[in-house]
Amino acid sequence: MLKIESLYKKQKNNIINDLSINLKKGSSISIECSNEMSDLLVDLVLGKQLQMKGEIYLEDIKNLEYVKNGSTNIGIIPREDAFYERSTVEEYLKFFNSILCSKVDYRDIMIKFELLDIANVKIKKLNYSQRRMVSFARERLKQPKLLIFQEPILNMDREGTKIIAENIEELRSNGTAVLITSVLFKDTLMLGEKAYRLNDEGLLQLDNNIGQLNKDGGKIEEKKPTYEIEKIAAKLDERILLFDPKEIDYIESEQGISNLFIRGDKFPCNLSLTNLEERLKYFGFFRCHRSYLVNLQKVREVITWTRNSYSLSLDDKVKSSIPLAKGRLEELRAILKL
Structure with missing residues (x-):
């Protein structure tokens, strides 16, 4: 057309x-x-x-x-x-x-x-x-x-x-x-x-499900190092802030920058989303979309917009809504025993 x-x-x-x-x-x-x-x-x-x-x-x-x-x-x-x-x-x-x-x-x-x-x-x-x-x-x-x-x-x-x-x-x-x-x-x-x-x-x-694509259509691969951590570092002006994982509502990756969303505020983090996924998987975080990690303790509702469009409504300060990729729905159901 x-x-x-x-x-x-x-x-x-x-x-x-x-x-x-x-x-x-x-x-x-x-x-x-x-x-x-x-x-x-x-x-x-x-x-x-x-x-x-x-x-x-x-x-x-x-x-x-x-x-x-x-x-x-x-x-x-x-x-x-x-x-x-x-x-x-x-x-x-x-x-x-x-x-x-x-x-x-x-x-x-x-x-x-x-x-x-x-x-x-x-x-x-x-x-x-x-x-x-x-x-x-x-x-x-x-x-x-x-x-x-x-x-x-x-x-x-x-x-x-x-x-x-x-x-x-x-x-x-x-x-x-x-x-x-x-x-x-x-x-x-x-x-x-x-x-x-x-x-x-x-x-x-x-790519709505897995990874960002380059101009030739190939996926940008990232390695997955493993860490044992209790804090996630973010930068604010010249200060380095350390957050407990339970404080984080969700994390968004946009144009190569991982942003931590905490009580309605946004803090940039130097780690890639794949890196953060590996570090936070034992703290109840779920890769709901190729560009989002969500703290499942903050999820209040799974919303179906159409048969191919879903989102998660969070019980955070600003009642955030973030995308849920269709390919991750069944895994989420299994985790939450829905």
Whole structure:
């Protein structure tokens, strides 16, 4: 559906360098990137900006030509959406249903997003999660062949996150190609069949289950030395802090740095996640995802978003939610005797 070949574009401080993507019908990818990089990528796909090098195709047609004639086949949900604030939810969706000549019953779509109870509420009175639901419901009326979604679950409540994830999965199962961008590492990993990181150095694929992949698709191997320890060291400014393992809620590895999360605060650690996994395995820590170690004593709930998307809700200070890779679910069940 969306094919990008050797794309290059420089805009101010942002560079998309030699980007290639092949997003097929019924598949989804999520990309971690800055807001500026996301906006640039979306503008390029939609032909609002022209690339310096490379090609972009939609259904094997060059994007500029496709957008002229097939824009209704593309659903777009920006991170900040514009609405008719004085319309009620039902008036808004009924209006778009009419101008799109949609074959879908807009009330059926409202049901999918749990909007019937607020059908007569004016949009200006909706909270953030409800507004995101309305945006997604509007784009579902198109029955798009390609959905571009910026920040699907950023700052969403739990129920909203589940609804968004289920609707993305349903669209994908019906043949829609889904392109997701997010500034948050965790959100990138939770949504999309494949996850990537996009920065000035290019596009790096992330393996959701085992290890980070290099640009050639090979796994980056790490050795596993064994230690007998009672403290984990982290650095804060010029100080070295020593934490008891039981103090640590979870550990996140992002761009080669392991961060200890303790009572809502983040502390960088010099050890790799694989190293920490080996050192902490006797303290009740579990590798729930290739980028996360979690203290199982802190896990309050295992959440199923879709059949392929899971997360762990923690009983820590900030009620954190971290990804659980599908391939680790059975091992976790065995450990917890579920």
